[in-house]
Amino acid sequence: MSAELSAPASGGRTPTVIRVLVLATFVVILNETIMINAIPRLMEDLHITERAAQWVSTAFMLTMAAVIPTTGWFLQRVSTRRAYTVAMGVFIAGTVLSSVAPSFAVLLLGRIVQAGGTAVMMPLLMTTLMTVVHEHDRGRVMGNVTLAISVAPAMGPVISGLVLQVGSWRWLFWLVLPIAGVITWLGLRQLENVGEPQAGAIDPLSVVLAALGFGGLVFGLSRFTADELAGPALIVAVGAALIAAFVFRQLSLQRSGTPLLDLRVLLAGTYTKALVLMSVAFMAMLGSMILLPLYLQNLRGLSPLATGLLVMPGGLAMGLLGPTVGRLFDRFGGRVLVIPGSIAIAVALAGFTQISLTMPYWQLVGLHVLLMVSLAATFTPVFTLGLGALPMQLYSHGSSMLGTLQQVAAAFGTALVVTVMSARSSDLVAKGTDAITAHLDGMRLAFLVSAVLAIVVIVMAVLLPGRAADHQEVDESDAAAPELVKG
Structure with missing residues (x-):
């Protein structure tokens, strides 16, 4: 297209x-x-x-x-x-x-x-x-x-x-x-x-390298547990090696103008910053989306349906606020939304580090709504700024890379928090702590890891421009050139 x-x-x-x-x-x-x-x-x-x-x-x-x-x-x-x-x-x-x-x-x-x-x-x-x-x-x-x-x-x-x-x-x-x-x-x-x-x-080798590389990386990340590290780590390493081969293949194909995934999108500084911000924010978000249901069902005894209803206000708030965030972005630019939004993401995740067996449900709902609303204030401007920094003929490749890294970030975030939680819980149980207290403490540490990741989001938010036109590094001639230019 x-x-x-x-x-x-x-x-x-x-x-x-x-x-x-x-x-x-x-x-x-x-x-x-x-x-x-x-x-x-x-x-x-x-x-x-x-x-x-x-x-x-x-x-x-x-x-x-x-x-x-x-x-x-x-x-x-x-x-x-x-x-x-x-x-x-x-x-x-x-x-x-x-x-x-x-x-x-x-x-x-x-x-x-x-x-x-x-x-x-x-x-x-x-x-x-x-x-x-x-x-x-x-x-x-x-x-x-x-x-x-x-x-x-x-x-x-x-x-x-x-x-x-x-x-x-x-x-x-x-x-x-x-x-x-x-x-x-x-x-x-x-x-x-x-x-x-x-x-x-189409280049068949690129298809094979992309499928095995990105698929293998996500598969390896999805297999991590506190008790199983070596096997998944090997799969991740093989996936990363195949992705490296895929990257070199695309650089070679760009000379002939037929790459499967055009890496010239990374020459746009605004797009690259948006890509990093989105990926890290997705890690933090998906980590919390895994931890919260585990906490509510395993430690608080809620049914899956009750858990779904409890987290639904956050998802609805995020979605319903989207159009309003979009209009504010059109009027004022991205920085007035992304910087406060990224700070609020860190605050919400820090709040989840205080979970207990008696924390009122309204507080949990409030923290989750804050997290989702903050993500809405961040994602809409970031998507728009990132893709807007690209020339028109690279939109499809920019969208493809965003989607790919979303899946990788989701898998990495999930693997990270589950491994941290399990390792901490197992360590405490081995030292004589009861299972429920150990599990709760493991969840708190995992939420803390997500909150630390959110600091990276804040840094990238500060570096982003207000509008894509403020800082565009790839122009039409760069995107059309057969060679990968250096920005």
Whole structure:
């Protein structure tokens, strides 16, 4: 999907193409977290262990990490309608397969296919938004995108909890299927192509290196526990080596103008700073999203449904505030939102280090809402600033890299807090501390690690400019050049 367009028009309502893509993205992202509460039911119905059942979520994340690096190339080679058709068609096929799965292996395959479609949707939405929406309106429209991508993961466990109260885990797919079908039909009726596809052959070696490198890295990170370090560390090292080979391959291909993932996006200082900020913030956020349910269910005795309802206000607040944050960004720029937002993220995570067995639930909800609202104030400007610092023809590659690092950051953040928590708990139990106190202390330390990570977010927030135009390091000629230039 090339960006050879005239300048997008400013003002007016959100373009129809964006509305359709936001709706579709909401539905597909919802499925990333919708199976979390179904683990016990899957263990019973399919006669599998808990570790095996966790793969319905792990496989989704692994596939996203493996496929997203290829989307920058893909979106430049097909029309908007073709990319949408492929993404939703693959997602629906995976949903059908999962809903009728006679065994766990088939269910896992269905989830992998689902994730393949989901991996295309987010870069497609971001690339199209940056192409058709004028710079002065991007904050407002990006705020609507934030609503979709933040509310969907928060609603997944709540919806699955409600469904599982009255029906089978298969209903989680049967309910999504007609909604996805209607959205696909509406999209094909209303979507118009943006730009013209470019010619260019895909490099098979790059695809293999990206899939094995990023997929292996996320897989290795997902296997870390306090008792199992050597094996996952080896997998992570192999994944990192393959990613290094992938990077060298892309640098070589940039001389011929056909990289799978164009690394010239990193020459834009604003984009790179936004990438670091977003990645570290995602680590902190995903770490807290893992720790809080563990605390509420394992130490406070809440059901999965009650846990989902307790954290739902934070997700809703983050999403509903998105459009307001976007309008403020359009008016005042990013710094007035990102700097206070990053500080508030650190404050909220520091507050979670004080959890106890008697902390009032309203305090927990308040801290979680503060965290989610602060993330909303940060993510919308950061996405807009980062991608806005790139020339139009690099939007798809910039979106692809953002999506890829989100998956890696999510896996790293989860592995980090779980390993810290488990190691601290095991150490205290070995010294004679009772299991509950040890587990609680391990969680406090893990939250402290997340709070320390948030300090990096604050530093990067201070370094970001108010608007992308204030500090753009990659211009049209740089992006079009066959060689990787130095900025």
